[in-house]
Amino acid sequence: MWQPDRHSRQPLYEQIAADLQRRISSGEFPPGSLFPSERKLAERLGVNRSTVVAAYDELRSIGLVESRTGSGTRVNEIRRGAMSLHAPNWSRYAEDGSFLPNLxxxxxxxxxxxxxxxxxxxxxxxxxxxxAPSGEFAALLGDYRYDAYWGYDNPQGYMPLRQALVSYLDRHRGIRTTETSLMITSGSQQSLYLITQCLLSPGDAVAVEDPSYCYSLPMFQSAGLRPFRLPVGDRGINPEDVFALYKKHRIKMLFLNPNFQNPTGTVLVPERRKRLLEIASELGLPIVEDDPFSLTAFDRDVPAPLKAEDAGGSILYIGSFSKIAASGLRIGWMVAPRSVVERLADARLQMDFGLSVIPQQVAAEFIKSASFExxxxxxxxxxxxxxxxxxxxxxxxxxxxxxxxxxxxxxxxxxxxxxxxxxxxxxxxxxxxxxxxxxxxxxxxxxxxxxxxxxxxxxxxxxxxxxxxxxxxxxxxx
Amino acid sequence: MWQPDRHSRQPLYEQIAADLQRRISSGEFPPGSLFPSERKLAERLGVNRSTVVAAYDELRSIGLVESRTGSGTRVNEIRRGAMSLHAPNWSRYAEDGSFLPNLxxxxxxxxxxxxxxxxxxxxxxxxxxxxAPSGEFAALLGDYRYDAYWGYDNPQGYMPLRQALVSYLDRHRGIRTTETSLMITSGSQQSLYLITQCLLSPGDAVAVEDPSYCYSLPMFQSAGLRPFRLPVGDRGINPEDVFALYKKHRIKMLFLNPNFQNPTGTVLVPERRKRLLEIASELGLPIVEDDPFSLTAFDRDVPAPLKAEDAGGSILYIGSFSKIAASGLRIGWMVAPRSVVERLADARLQMDFGLSVIPQQVAAEFIKSASFExxxxxxxxxxxxxxxxxxxxxxxxxxxxxxxxxxxxxxxxxxxxxxxxxxxxxxxxxxxxxxxxxxxxxxxxxxxxxxxxxxxxxxxxxxxxxxxxxxxxxxxxx
The missing domain is CATH 3.90.1150.10 (Aspartate Aminotransferase, domain 1)
Known part of the structure; x- marks a missing residue:
């Protein structure tokens, strides 16, 4: 009897669904016939019942079988001699795409x-x-009388939120920027995605901290980038390593999480920040500064971001509400030269056509509210x-x-x-x-x-x- | 005197900003010196004042100059001999990415x-x-007492919205599906983006209607796809043309908007739909059925979607709230075989880490509410x-x-x-x-x-x- 291959990369439920589909095509299960119960088939194949449930669900989703409570799962009666029909080879389509699955x-x-x-x-x-500030958000939503127009928003993001973030960044991070140099994204994740997709090309070398959150993101591999490592010590990365990587591999961008680095918790020391900025300016090398944790500093003692000292215009600064308010809000931001922001906002029209206005309004109200501090x-x-x-x-x-x-x-x-x-x-x-x-x-x-x-x-x-x-x-x- | 190149692909404001940056580096404008007023420089270069405003804004965004109301725009005093610093060549970075600018x-x-x-x-x-149902939404938000957790959501989307859509699709479009075969996206745009990025590869041939909304999307070119045309007559496309394109170019997918097609308004006639489904099954060819307009049918008379008759499991069905409720909600959905949905949901973790829960809750409440019909x-x-x-x-x-x-x-x-x-x-x-x-x-x-x-x-x-x-x-x- 057929058994699923436990060493295959294909999930068990997909293998089982494919086998059943073959049996339907071959006539072993004619239209209207009853499938074995989920429990029984699970026993026979030595798999969890939930695996069989998933396999039946897959067949239901492509219209091959139908389930009714109490009367089990039956092969559909299909017009037009559908038994010779075949579905697209979906698993091949899924494998062929350029996106790597997550780890x-x-x-x-x-x-x-x-x-x-x-x-x-x-x-x-x-x-x-x-x-999370659940109570604060609920109060804001409850009070909020929304009567403006719910149309497509500016792809750079909702203007009142950008304005609120300009003063937020000045007050909390010492960054002076303008609404036109700021873009709202779906968390830091989308900022990173836009940068890797729109400012870099397959084959480009980039530098990332080692260890780094970035390695948990197949995003870098999906974009065809070649990441090179900068070891993180207890004072952060060594700027001279950046120089060396540039000479050797012509790295085109550096990804950095200088405050309470994920995963090590390290803070990059101020003298190394200075030197990094010098090197970046000397090389014309852009640095992506990911700064999600600074406002969590337990003793409120944290160095200024590189962006605040960025005389050379080398820094793309990324922030987010995910780690200081609510990840489910999906609100992040990027501060970058206007030309970069415009380019990325244009590209995002092709991806998601911008974010929903509602969470942007909630975020703007929350930053400005008395309950934020x-x-x-x-x-x-x-x-x-x-x-x-x-x-x-x-x-x-x-x-x-x-x-x-x-x-x-x-x-x-x-x-x-x-x-x-x-x-x-x-x-x-x-x-x-x-x-x-x-x-x-x-x-x-x-x-x-x-x-x-x-x-x-x-x-x-x-x-x-x-x-x-x-x-x-x-x-x-x- | 230097003049911007009006035939260049580079925007005027970027050219002007680059020229000013060169003048700062060369010492023509030393630290602390005053720039010409926006009006004056605009006259001198023969451009709109807003172009100069944008150029100055660009220089501000990279920290080179500073403006104060009443005292004009000055070159920043920068420590560390910053005049020899240079910003990354941002316009080259922007041009090198794989995303084409919009038309x-x-x-x-x-x-x-x-x-x-x-x-x-x-x-x-x-x-x-x-x-738009602005009043209805405001009432829902006002009534809604949100107290659940605002964490990361399932990348397939908020479960109660998926459940609401399962019965919505059954009731309004005759489509029977399950929550596990349905995914919430940021409008139809993100569904299309996920499909082109994750299920197709550069060089793949695809078929699109002619004319078609798809041509307004550089997305197809950005993904490296080769689109072939299916002329739209007053009864929609001719299914036999699909056969011909398949034989000639091995098209890997067909993009279709069968009801009130954008832009022609045409409805694909039922007998052609049947034939299309046969051809798709025979060839194992996936069809993307984009269905944003059906519920607008002025006399409520509209053919059933292909998905409702999709015995062969060939159809990826896309819907959205943008054209029937509010585009600013950014809520769309895709119905697809479970294996496809899981693949796309996994890939989206790399792009935006899922959607905000708030608009999904509003959408779910709205569909279920008495005010929807x-x-x-x-x-x-x-x-x-x-x-x-x-x-x-x-x-x-x-x-x-x-x-x-x-x-x-x-x-x-x-x-x-x-x-x-x-x-x-x-x-x-x-x-x-x-x-x-x-x-x-x-x-x-x-x-x-x-x-x-x-x-x-x-x-x-x-x-x-x-x-x-x-x-x-x-x-x-x-």
Whole structure:
């Protein structure tokens, strides 16, 4: 009897659906005939019932079968001798596109988090519900009397939000800019996407931190870029390394996350920032400065962004609400020379035709509201408390097994494991115990590192999460 | 004296900014020195003052100059001998990316509409404010007590909206699907973008209607696709042409807008739909069915979508709220085999990380609300009235000069001019008179066609708009 191939890259449910489709075509299941029950077929193939459910769903979605509660799944009666029809070879279409699928570890983690709501999530790089300004947003929406026109917006973004961000950037980050040099995007993600798609070409060399959030983004590979590494030490990257990479590979852009770097939590020291700006100007090299975490600084002590000192016009500055308010708002921004902003705004017309006005209005009202500063204050306190709970639990549960620097801002803690482990095994053991975290290799590091996000779990979950991790670690030590 | 090159592809303001930057570097304008006033420099170079304003703004955005009200624009005092610094060559970066700029006609129209609010807009393919359900939306937002978590959403879209759309599609379009086979996108635009980027590769041949909305989208060229034409007659495209294109060019996908086609308003007749489905199944050829206008059918008489009869699973079905509710909501959807939806949802994580939850909640509430059906009824009546006003004005003001079929749904009227005209000249003359429309060549047709959108102007503006067009036409007749 046919069995799915467990080593194939094709998901099990797709293999099962394809096999059933062949059996329908061959006449084994004529129109109107009944399929085996999901439970029965799952047993026969030795797979989870949910896998068979997904396979039947796939066949339903292409109109081959129909399910009714109580009477099972039947092959459709189709006019026009449809049994000889065939659907497009969708899996070939999906494989041929230029977009690489997301990393397997990330997909596995995302699926586990989505499936099991009781899982303790130290993986998702976002705030927990109690840290988000949900009450403030609800109040703004409730008060808001929307009567303006709901038409297509300017592709650079809603003007009142751009105006609000100009004073926000001046006040909070010392960046002086104008509405015409600022563009609203769907989080930092879309800013990065627009930059890699519109300002770079396949084959271009770029420099990224090592480790870096960028490695978790197949985006760079999808755009055909060649990333070269800049090791991150406890004072950030070494600017002279940029020089060397430029000489050797003619890098065309540098991607940098200078404050509370993701994943290491490092802050790039001021003297290295100065030198970086000099090098960028000397080489005419653009730097993408990703700055999502600065406003979380627990002791409010954080260097000025490179953009604030950018006399040479080398910096594309990216910010976002995702890590300081709500990722579900999908509001980010980019500050860049006007010519760049206009180019990217034009290109985005081809992609999404701009963002919805509603979240942009909410964001603009929120920045200008009296509740913005108190929210930030509460956020910093809440994050600091969670960081301390995580560190306490790590010291208690894993003495001598982990090493880390204490982050002074951001959402993450970067841990080096002091024993040799198998990365994939450790993750599987943790997920089995209802704990998600991100293996360091996702960020391009060697194995033996993990990133814990303390912002996402509830305070009461942190110690339990670390205990589960300790259990998994014991199993995975080589 | 230096003068900008008016035949260059580089915008005038960029040329002027680059020249000024050279003068700063060369020491002609030392740090602290005053630039000429905007008015004076504009006179000297023979350009509009707004061009100089844009050039100064560009220099401000890269930190080279600073303006203060009353004291003009000065070269910045910069530390570290910054005068030898140079900014990245941004215009080269912008040109090198793989994205083509949008079409010059479209940019010109968009800029004119954005600049002059008194202009009569028969160009923008969207509803006027009075046709949009602004009151209904305001009521929904006002009532809505949002207290759920504002985190990252499922990349396939907000589940309650997907559920609402499953019954919407069943009720209104006879399409039976499931939440797992449906994905929420930022309007039809993002559905098309995901399909061209993720399911096709550079060099692939595709078939598109002629004329077609698709030609207004450099998206196809940006993705490196080779589009082949299917002429649209008064009964739609001829299915046998698809066969011929497949044999000759191995087309990999067909893009179709079967109901009230944009721009011609044509409805593809049912017997041709049947034949198309047969051909698609025989060839294993996917068809993208773009269906934004069906619910506008003025006499509620419109054929079922191909997707409703898609036994072979060949159809990727695209819908949107943009033409029946509000384009500014940015809500569209795609119905596709589950494997395709999962692939595209995964890819979109790299682009925008999903949509904001707020507009998705508004859309879900709106479809389920008691005000949805009455809104559609009001919309159909309003559109029909505007169509009649447009036709009346065309008959009165341009007798014998234009020929058209009366559209029975949609937002547009497609006109053939009965005299030879110069397309670009006609558009310039119309814009000069405060009227925007779209030249047919934007949709890939020969010159001598225009698309009028009757949905966008106020009822009272339509006759005046046609009068302005008549004035422009008299000037542009060859």
């Amino acid at each position: 397997p570890y990330m997909r596995k983690i995302r699926e586990a988090v989505a499936r099991d709501s009781s899982l303790i999530d130290l993986a998702s790089g976002e705030l927990s519900a109690d840290l 108190p929210h930030l204050e509460r956020l910093r306190k809440g994050l600091r408390l969670k960081r301390d709970l995580l560190i306490e639990a790590l010291r208690e549960r894993l003495p001598g097994l982990v090493a880390f620097d204490t982050p002074r801002g951001g959402l993450h803690l970067w841990c080096k494991l002091q024993r040799e482990v198998h990365d994939g095994r450790l993750l599987d053991e943790a997920l089995k115990r209802g704990l998600a975290y991100v293996p360091g290799s996702v960020y391009g590091s060697d194995s033996g590192f993990v990133r814990f996000t303390f912002a996402r779990p509830q305070e009461g979950e942190i110690a339990d999460g670390v205990a589960r991790f300790a259990g998994a670690l014991r199993k995975a030590i080589v | 010059p006609y479209m940019r010109k129209i968009r800029e004119a509409v954005a600049r002059d609010s008194s202009l009569i807009d028969l160009a923008s393919g969207e509803l006027s404010a009075d046709l 009455p809104h559609l009824e009001r919309l159909r009546k309003g559109l029909r009235l505007k169509r009649d006003l447009l036709i009346e004005a065309l008959r009165e003001r341009l007798p014998g000069l234009v020929a058209f079929d009366t559209p029975r749904g949609g937002l547009h009227l497609w006109c053939k001019l009965q005299r030879e005209v110069h397309d670009g000249r006609l558009l310039d003359e119309a814009l000069k008179r405060g009227l925007a429309y779209v030249p047919g060549s934007v949709y890939g047709s020969d010159s001598g066609f225009v698309r009028f959108t009757f949905a966008r102007p106020q009822e009272g503006e339509i006759a005046d708009g046609v009068a302005r067009f008549a004035g422009a036409l008299r000037k542009a007749i060859v």
